[in-house]
Structure formats: structure tokens, C-alpha cells
Amino acid sequence: SQKIEQNSEALNIQEGKTATLTCNYTNYSPAYLQWYRQDPGRGPVFLLLIRENEKEKRKERLKVTFDTTLKQSLFHITASQPADSATYLCALTGGGADGLTFGKGTHLIIQP
Amino acid sequence: DAGITQSPRHKVTETGTPVTLRCHQTENHRYMYWYRQDPGHGLRLIHYSYGVKDTDKGEVSDGYSVSRSKTEDFLLTLESATSSQTSVYFCAISGTSSTDTQYFGPGTRLTVL
Numbered sequence: 229s230q231k232i233e234q235n236s237e238a239l240n241i242q243e244g245k246t247a248t249l250t251c252n253y254t255n256y257s258p259a260y261l262q263w264y265r266q267d268p269g270r271g272p273v274f275l276l277l278i279r280e281n282e283k284e285k286r287k288e289r290l291k292v293t294f295d296t297t298l299k300q301s302l303f304h305i306t307a308s309q310p311a312d313s314a315t316y317l318c319a320l321t322g323g324g325a326d327g328l329t330f331g332k333g334t335h336l337i338i339q340p
Numbered sequence: 341d342a343g344i345t346q347s348p349r350h351k352v353t354e355t356g357t358p359v360t361l362r363c364h365q366t367e368n369h370r371y372m373y374w375y376r377q378d379p380g381h382g383l384r385l386i387h388y389s390y391g392v393k394d395t396d397k398g399e400v401s402d403g404y405s406v407s408r409s410k411t412e413d414f415l416l417t418l419e420s421a422t423s424s425q426t427s428v429y430f431c432a433i434s435g436t437s438s439t440d441t442q443y444f445g446p447g448t449r450l451t452v453l
Contacts, residue, residue, distance in 0.1 A: 271446055332382035
């Protein structure tokens with residue numbers, strides 16, 4: 229069956245360091261991969277989208293890589309800040325009308 | 341923020357009662373989705389719509405029905421609520437295609453006693 233795995237344990241990073249989150253998937257051939265941020269009590273908010281023919285995408289302090297051979301995406305936050313503390317969700321789509329399938333998310337904590 | 345609202349934001353109901361949750365958008369987006377989010381499970385798709393009167397089932401559709409009579413409104417109905425349907429429900433919309441970015445509403449916290 230199709231499966232998306234993200235680190236289930238919280239990730240603690242010291243302020244100023246680079247945070248790296250991992251999304252692994254199996255039994256998928258996703259055309260697109262997206263990353264979302266979710267704060268407590270709020271809906272997810274879109275951050276970045278990367279297509280299967282793209283290796284890397286950047287937006288300000290954020291960088292996403294997509295390796296379809298390893299079936300893995302890495303999400304990096306450079307110069308991390310306490311305000312970056314949140315749960316980060318990986319989502320995949322095969323292009324069908326049913327949209328995205330989400331991973332369970334990784335809780336990131338940036339410590340001052 | 342995308343123009344998407346959900347109502348009610350909180351609801352407590354009893355087992356066996358019908359419940360309807362409403363999602364309203366002002367973006368004229370074609371695609372609308374209902375998800376539930378539970379600890380340990382993440383976001384799971386319940387139903388989705390790809391146009392007015394066009395809907396289909398998602399991963400966890402049992403016990404739920406939906407309707408979309410207008411572009412802007414997508415209703416989720418629990419015909420006879422059960423305690424296992426206690427959850428946070430999110431509506432989402434996307435525009436040009438199903439692979440497009442999804443914009444989420446603020447969520448509805450539903451408790452079934």
C-alpha cells in the first residue's frame with residue numbers, strides 16, 4: 229500500500245542552525261510534492277511545491293529537494309528561528325482529482 | 341488568507357444525531373476537499389468535489405456524505421454521529437487543478453459524546 233513517512237518524534241534544533249526534515253514515500257509515483265506548515269489550532273499553510281523533474285526548490289530560508297530514485301524529499305530551514313517552530317507536513321499527489329495525500333507531520337522545535 | 345470559512349468552529353453533539361458542517365469559499369475555486377485530522381493519523385481525505393454536483397469519496401468516507409449545489413459551498417454531513425467521528429475537520433480548496441496548492445480553512449472541532 230502507499231505510504232508516506234515523516235519523523236514522528238519532535239525535532240529539536242538550536243536557533244540559528246539548519247533544520248532538516250525528511251519525507252520518505254513508498255508505492256507512489258508522485259508528480260508533485262508539497263510542504264505545508266501547521267500551527268496549533270490552525271489549518272495547514274502551503275510553503276513550497278516541487279515537481280518530479282525538479283531536484284531542488286528554494287524560497288527565502290527554505291529549501292526542498294526531491295529525489296525520485298530514493299523516494300525522498302528533504303526540507304531545510306536555514307538560520308532557524310523560534311518562530312519556525314511548528315508541525316511540517318509533506319504531501320504527495322499523483323495528479324488525480326483526489327488531490328493530496330499527507331504525511332503525519334514532523335513537530336519542529338527551535339530553541340533559543 | 342484565502343477566503344475560506346468553516347462553520348461552526350466548535351460543536352458538541354450526542355451519538356446518533358445528524359451533523360452538518362459547512363465550508364464556504366469566496367475564491368471561485370473548482371476543487372474542494374474535506375479532511376479529518378486525528379492524533380497519530382494526520383490529515384485524511386473524507387470526500388472531495390471537482391465541480392458543482394460532482395463529488396467523490398476519499399480514504400475515510402464511511403459514515404459521511406457531502407453535497408455541493410453551488411461553487412462556493414461544500415457541505416459535510418454525518419448522518420448519525422458516532423464517537424469515532426470526534427475529530428478536527430478541515431475544508432480545503434484548490435484552483436486550476438487537483439495538483440495545485442491547497443488552501444485550508446480554520447477547522448471545525450467536533451466532539452461526539
